[in-house]
Amino acid sequence: MSRALLVLDLINEIVHPDGKYAADGYHAQAVERGVIERTADAIARARATGIPVIYVVVGFTEGYPQWPAVSPVFEKARSDERLLLGSWATQVHDALAPLPGEPVVAKHRISPFHGTNLEVLLRTQGIDTLLLTGVSTELVVLTTAQAAHDRDYRVQVLEDATLAGDSEIHEAALKVLSRISTVTTVADALPAPAPAA
Numbered sequence: 001m002s003r004a005l006l007v008l009d010l011i012n013e014i015v016h017p018d019g020k021y022a023a024d025g026y027h028a029q030a031v032e033r034g035v036i037e038r039t040a041d042a043i044a045r046a047r048a049t050g051i052p053v054i055y056v057v058v059g060f061t062e063g064y065p066q067w068p069a070v071s072p073v074f075e076k077a078r079s080d081e082r083l084l085l086g087s088w089a090t091q092v093h094d095a096l097a098p099l100p101g102e103p104v105v106a107k108h109r110i111s112p113f114h115g116t117n118l119e120v121l122l123r124t125q126g127i128d129t130l131l132l133t134g135v136s137t138e139l140v141v142l143t144t145a146q147a148a149h150d151r152d153y154r155v156q157v158l159e160d161a162t163l164a165g166d167s168e169i170h171e172a173a174l175k176v177l178s179r180i181s182t183v184t185t186v187a188d189a190l191p192a193p194a195p196a197a
Helices: 026-033 035-048 118-124 137-150 167-180
Strands: 003-008 053-058 104-107 129-135 154-163 182-184
Touching: 003 035, 003 137, 026 035, 026 154, 035 053, 035 129, 035 154, 053 118, 053 137, 104 118, 129 137, 137 154, 137 167, 154 167, 167 182
Parallel strands: 003 053, 003 129, 053 104, 129 154, 154 182
Antiparallel strands: none
């Protein structure tokens, strides 16, 4: 089994208190559930054991040419100048920042497989199992799990490193995710780094 850890949409616009989507419950849930800290732990565990860490960020380029006008999810993005790629808004939260050489995949839709090079990154590294962290459980995490399932990857959802805008939606999404993936925790999925000598 060759695994990769995906860090999905844990960007300032969504989980930082100053982000424009933070008030939709995402920042509060991130704090209440300790998701930033647990994701940082997952990243440290993955790095310590040689598991690749791949970041995925959602956004649009200047002028919003990729913006989907019919999407309820992204309806405010262009008018409110949200999710602009290359800006503070779409940077990964500082506590989870990528190291040099760790890939950051930019996407313009919910699924990180749609119109991106994610699958090329996974296939060239021989990855067959994806560990999922991120926001939100019912959108990007669920969509990633479904898309990965249909591409014949094994999927493990690190439940304590995921969140939705409220706990009820999170729990409902986990019920669906349990049908197509293994729902687990950071500590159960990833070994703790060996203590320094």
